[in-house]
Amino acid sequence: MSDKKGWGSTVAGWFIERDPDEAHSPVEADGAAAGALSDVGVASGEEYVSPSPTQQVFQTAPPPAVGGQVDFGAVFVSAGVDAEEQQRVARTIELLASLPADTDAAVKKQIVEASLKAFGVPIEKIIEASVEEIQALDGYIRNGAADNEKLIQESDARIKQYEAEIANIRSVMQQSVEEQQRLIKVCNEKKLEVQRVLEFFGQAAVARVVKASPKLHDPSEPASSPAA
Numbered sequence: 406m407s408d409k410k411g412w413g414s415t416v417a418g419w420f421i422e423r424d425p426d427e428a429h430s431p432v433e434a435d436g437a438a439a440g441a442l443s444d445v446g447v448a449s450g451e452e453y454v455s456p457s458p459t460q461q462v463f464q465t466a467p468p469p470a471v472g473g474q475v476d477f478g479a480v481f482v483s484a485g486v487d488a489e490e491q492q493r494v495a496r497t498i499e500l501l502a503s504l505p506a507d508t509d510a511a512v513k514k515q516i517v518e519a520s521l522k523a524f525g526v527p528i529e530k531i532i533e534a535s536v537e538e539i540q541a542l543d544g545y546i547r548n549g550a551a552d553n554e555k556l557i558q559e560s561d562a563r564i565k566q567y568e569a570e571i572a573n574i575r576s577v578m579q580q581s582v583e584e585q586q587r588l589i590k591v592c593n594e595k596k597l598e599v600q601r602v603l604e605f606f607g608q609a610a611v612a613r614v615v616k617a618s619p620k621l622h623d624p625s626e627p628a629s630s631p632a633a
Contacts (some may be wrong), residue, residue, distance in 0.1 A: 462537075462544040470549065477542075484541035490534035497521065497531050 467483040468476050481491050500520055504513050521528060603611050615621040 462540045463548075467541075467545055467548065475545070480545050481538055481541050484537065484544065486534060486537045486541060490530070490537065493526055493531045494534050494538055496524075496526070497535075 462484045464485045465483045468479045478491060497517065500517055504516065518528060521531065
């Protein structure tokens with residue numbers, strides 16, 4: 406195992422290991438670094454599951470991500486990383502980004518360290534704040550994953566409840582249809598039984614009685630509308 410990989414293994418869960426000659430852009434490096442990520446137990450993208458050595462990092466509840474957007478400053482504050490510490494890390498990031506990409510790594514380190522010392526910024530404090538921020542981000546990911554899992558479980562339970570209610574409603578509907586079909590069947594059977602009486606007296610006699618009776622109506626005529 407190379408020294409670089411051995412060093413990376415000691416901080417697995419904190420660092421996403423990348424080769425020195427990769428592009429500085431995290432987006433560009435994501436694909437090329439996929440193999441290196443597995444060496445330190447970190448998966449790329451949504452498959453990231455490696456826990457940080459410190460899971461309980463928040464002193465106060467961090468703000469929720471809205472639409473996938475994260476208020477990093479507020480997240481860091483929730484984890485106890487104050488504004489001064491954040492500024493140290495931000496200045497170092499800006500300084501690194503300002504250096505030419507083809508600058509030798511050793512030269513970069515000398516330039517950055519000299520610049521930070523000139524501004525009176527302790528390197529140890531920058532390292533400490535950087536690790537704090539990574540711990541905060543890792544904890545934020547884990548909190549989000551826990552919240553997401555809880556939402557999925559609750560939603561799944563509600564879906565099952567609604568599915569059970571829908572199945573029950575469908576069962577009631579089907580039962581009603583079947584009962585109506587049975588009603589039609591038994592009523593038609595009874596009509597045929599009573600119809601034998603009418604057939605016995607004959608159609609003409611039945612027609613005379615229906616026409617003369619105020620209680621009966623001719624089935625061939627449209628039903629009259631009830632009085633208003």
